[in-house]
Amino acid sequence: MKEKLSIVKIGGNIIEDANALNAFLKLFSKLEGKKILVHGGGKRATSIASKLGIESKMVNGRRITDAETLEVITMVYGGLVNKNVVAKLQALNSNAIGLTGADANSITSIKRPVKDIDFGFVGDVKHVAHNAVNKLIQANFTPVFCAITHDGNGQLLNTNADTITSQVAVGMSALYDTSIYYCFELNGVLEDINDKNSVIKQIDTNIYKNLLDKGIIADGMLPKLENCFDALKGGVTNIHMGNTSMLTQENDNFTTITL
Template structure:
């Protein structure tokens, strides 16, 4: 059975109208579905209100103990439960999860190389049996970007990676499709031209785009996760805006081998 894994970006979470539209589209997806979200901007705003300084390196958050507490409150509480409540209002029966809930996603602390990112985890295991149990009973998991190590420690974890790893884990039992939804129509050839969508990217063209520096910065880890998914049995991977999950003909970027 087809299973759609949809990851939503932070800018969509910030824009209530866009979030509401996306959730309406998500609720109408035929087949089984999983939603994955972060909430970095809201976490940064909450940290500022609490007098906790935010430190970033190459666009990635350094997660000390205080920051982890804020992330847990914002991701696992405010953002996650707001999304679940909105989905229930749309007759989409959803359950909010961190990686610790139902032992759904385990991780290990990211090894220290150039920087120590603190309480940041890299995914080591997805509990596909648990996800399958929920999905087969008509429940849509809503996963926030928090995992655990099985020994009581929570970790901040990249939401794009979580979405990719869930799609890969479920591909053994379902036909999985992965959607990365953000505010743009897809991967852009020119950041200044919102309509310059690169409609298809494969392994060869990806290397060419890297050499031309067309793909850079925050798009690099996203596309790394895209290719990791298609290399590991995920049937389809798309990058685009909120309309692509409601309209198959919507302009978007399709990732293939």
């Protein structure tokens, strides 16, 4: 039987709120077993870009990443956010090591081909070096990934943090019984988007089809769930979606997704 590995993803809503971040990191540091953290960066990059006179352009929720914007992302995600998260985890006795996909050659991606839109320096994950990541885990380090990868030819690439999470989880499934925890602002996938307590606790392939037929899965949730089922098909054991308290035993009001 494979050892368990938890991969936890937090987004901008937690990163940008110092109290929420500190509370989350306490929960994360207490989470038992081997684990990996993946974080986005979000609005901090936008505000620093703005101060530097760089306009942020978004298309379908994705940042258009020109060379100047990539520099800001590298500074904010790879430096400011990642290193402060690592220092805070160290203070909680969690032996964190902060990474982009370039570090330890852990995540290689391909610059997104230009079709209708030129996303600029945005990468789609090609390969996760699970053995390299495992060397860090086996040395009792807790990898903390920011949303940056590289192309192997010296180019850093801005990469969606949800995708990094699922691809790292798929990669690590070769070695571990892998669970993903997507922490976000909702309590889980909701039956009624206007009722925050209408959490659908279990979703599997059949239930998912049924929810799609009923039109219950809203636009924003659709790509997230498609991404989840891709990860499960890739070998991930189960995926949890909810607020950060799902990392504790006290909260069982979140969504668990399996095949």
